[in-house]
Amino acid sequence: MYSRRLIIAYIILIPLSIVVLYPVFWTVINSLKSEREFILSTFSLPSALHFENYLMAWSGPQRTGLSIYFMNSVIVTGITLIILLMLSAIGGYAFARFNFKGSSILLSYILIGLAFPAHAMIIPLVVIYNALGILNTYWSLILTFVGFNIPFGILMMRSFFISFPKEIEEAALIDGCSTAQIFWKIVLPLTKPAVTSLSVLTFLTVWNDFLFSYVFITDRNLWTLPRGIFAFIGEEQEISWTVINAAFIISIIPTLLFYMLFQRELMRGTTAGALKA
Amino acid sequence: MSMNSSKYLLALFIGVPLLFYSFIVIFPLFFTIYISLTVWEGVGEPIFVGLQNYVKLFQDQMFYSSLVNNLTIFVAEIAFRLTISFFLALLIYEKIKGWQIFRNIFFLPTVMSMAIIGMMWRLILDPISGPLNEFGRYIGWSWLAQAQWLYDKYLALPTVIFVGLWRWIGFTMVIFLGGLQTLNPEFFDAAKIDGASWWKIVRHIIIPLLTPIFALNFILLWSHSMKIFDIIWVMTSKGYGPLETTSVLTTYLFVNAFRFKQFGYASAIATILLAITSVVGVIQLRFWGGRERV
Numbered sequence: 195m196y197s198r199r200l201i202i203a204y205i206i207l208i209p210l211s212i213v214v215l216y217p218v219f220w221t222v223i224n225s226l227k228s229e230r231e232f233i234l235s236t237f238s239l240p241s242a243l244h245f246e247n248y249l250m251a252w253s254g255p256q257r258t259g260l261s262i263y264f265m266n267s268v269i270v271t272g273i274t275l276i277i278l279l280m281l282s283a284i285g286g287y288a289f290a291r292f293n294f295k296g297s298s299i300l301l302s303y304i305l306i307g308l309a310f311p312a313h314a315m316i317i318p319l320v321v322i323y324n325a326l327g328i329l330n331t332y333w334s335l336i337l338t339f340v341g342f343n344i345p346f347g348i349l350m351m352r353s354f355f356i357s358f359p360k361e362i363e364e365a366a367l368i369d370g371c372s373t374a375q376i377f378w379k380i381v382l383p384l385t386k387p388a389v390t391s392l393s394v395l396t397f398l399t400v401w402n403d404f405l406f407s408y409v410f411i412t413d414r415n416l417w418t419l420p421r422g423i424f425a426f427i428g429e430e431q432e433i434s435w436t437v438i439n440a441a442f443i444i445s446i447i448p449t450l451l452f453y454m455l456f457q458r459e460l461m462r463g464t465t466a467g468a469l470k471a
Numbered sequence: 472m473s474m475n476s477s478k479y480l481l482a483l484f485i486g487v488p489l490l491f492y493s494f495i496v497i498f499p500l501f502f503t504i505y506i507s508l509t510v511w512e513g514v515g516e517p518i519f520v521g522l523q524n525y526v527k528l529f530q531d532q533m534f535y536s537s538l539v540n541n542l543t544i545f546v547a548e549i550a551f552r553l554t555i556s557f558f559l560a561l562l563i564y565e566k567i568k569g570w571q572i573f574r575n576i577f578f579l580p581t582v583m584s585m586a587i588i589g590m591m592w593r594l595i596l597d598p599i600s601g602p603l604n605e606f607g608r609y610i611g612w613s614w615l616a617q618a619q620w621l622y623d624k625y626l627a628l629p630t631v632i633f634v635g636l637w638r639w640i641g642f643t644m645v646i647f648l649g650g651l652q653t654l655n656p657e658f659f660d661a662a663k664i665d666g667a668s669w670w671k672i673v674r675h676i677i678i679p680l681l682t683p684i685f686a687l688n689f690i691l692l693w694s695h696s697m698k699i700f701d702i703i704w705v706m707t708s709k710g711y712g713p714l715e716t717t718s719v720l721t722t723y724l725f726v727n728a729f730r731f732k733q734f735g736y737a738s739a740i741a742t743i744l745l746a747i748t749s750v751v752g753v754i755q756l757r758f759w760g761g762r763e764r765v
Contacts, residue, residue, distance in 0.1 A: 199669070203562045210559070211576045214637065217595055218579075220602055236602045281488040288484035300485065307496045309752025311698045313721050314745040317728050317738050318502035319495075321513065341495025344488050373477045404586030404701045405721075409729065420586040424705060427590050435594060442591050449582040457575070460582070464642065465649035 218446075225439035232436050244436065251426075251441040260444050262415060263422030270332055270418055271400045274339040275393055278347055281340065282392060283385060286351025287377060291363075301352075307345035312338060316409055323410065334410040335418070339400050347392055354388035355381070391463045394456045401449060419445040503745065507738035517735065524739035534740065536715045537723040540628060544719070545696035547632045548639075553688055556640045560647035561673065574648070577641035585638060589705035592634045596620035621707055624716045631706055631717060635699070643688055650684035651677070693751045697744060700725070720744050 227240040253259045323329040366376045407421035423441050426433050509517035528534050563570045598604050598619050607615025620630045662672050700721035707717040712726035728737035
């Protein structure tokens, strides 16, 4: 009885796994072929490994290559994460620990932001950034990602601080620490689990973004990975497909490493993060 | 500790994130609505025209086609993503040998960029060099050999929907798995002892218990289907954006704003998008409030 169900489960799961994995596998094998081999058959395995496709994608077939886009993605994602984590930590802490007049109204005001998609605000954002002279800079991306992730960040950090025992802070208070000292020296070092979850989810949103980079950044030296690679297939069609496949793989590798390292946080955070997706 | 220093600190802790958020999210929100009431090309003074953009919008065939495409995507997501990922979650929940491997494989596309996935599939679906059409030629199925996945007006939207499913099924499955893991296994054991069939357990115990998770997914699919942009743009846009068969609200907004420089008209589309996503978003918030109290 049980074994029959087991067989049915495998009959469903194994073919579906192949459907999920094959496109990635196809991209990998065709990123390692010579162009001639690719044209002859896209199914066959590469007869020799042409890693020069990766070098070509990295240094750039024409003016700019992935090395620049990769750095841009790292800078934008990194600065966004640092600012977002700081703002979420202080905001979340204040909302969790201080019961001041109007705190629940302010919290609702921030949380309502979860309901508004950034896509709908893209025109005023362009106008504002243009007026500030930061359109077509990293800051247009960073400010947008930070701003739209603040509600989720505060929500997440606040629920963490609420579940965090107050007694430690009270003991420190008796020992004569100021609120600021308590926050920096005692609370912040203990927030690692919440900070990790928030970072993992934000990393993926920012690293994978296409729309904002596409709209805000026209200078190709500032493009992030998905935007830069889109130029490979959309605007510079003379680039060999084997090189394009290599570019896909290069851009995916950091997220795959991330997935392997933080798999548990990612799975756990998905249900919580479902809110903001 | 002096009360005053604590007060300043509080003002700082709340104030900085609040200002940031007000400036990036709330101000543009009202700004969008304002621009939608004007005619503006992005330079010079916007000319106030009242509801004229909306009147024009409601007579615009392309706007309706785009909205219908969003709704089609939503219906397809409910029909396929919700059901397939629910049953996958049930299969994996059985904890058969290797269940973690299957879960990790299905979740894998979720960590990849939607734009990169769209481009990857664009190569895979290429009628000349793509493996799918090549396979059709190999086995001699002429319809498969000649299928113009992204260029045929009947195939383009279903193809894009399929690629979306490929990416998101694992994500929805993990949400269902999270729900299943909160259930008490004793329920099922008792039901199994009573001789209830697998389907009866699913139908009468699991589905009712998971109603909140279904509702959450329903809401997520709604806002996802309304906001969809990356995949449509990278897979089907040619020159001036996607054709009528795959155009959606966001792509139509983009074309009007950044190709035709009609900021007012595009903002009217944005305001409609805002209205249909935030209504459901507010319900979603109440959800979160409910869950947090538990």
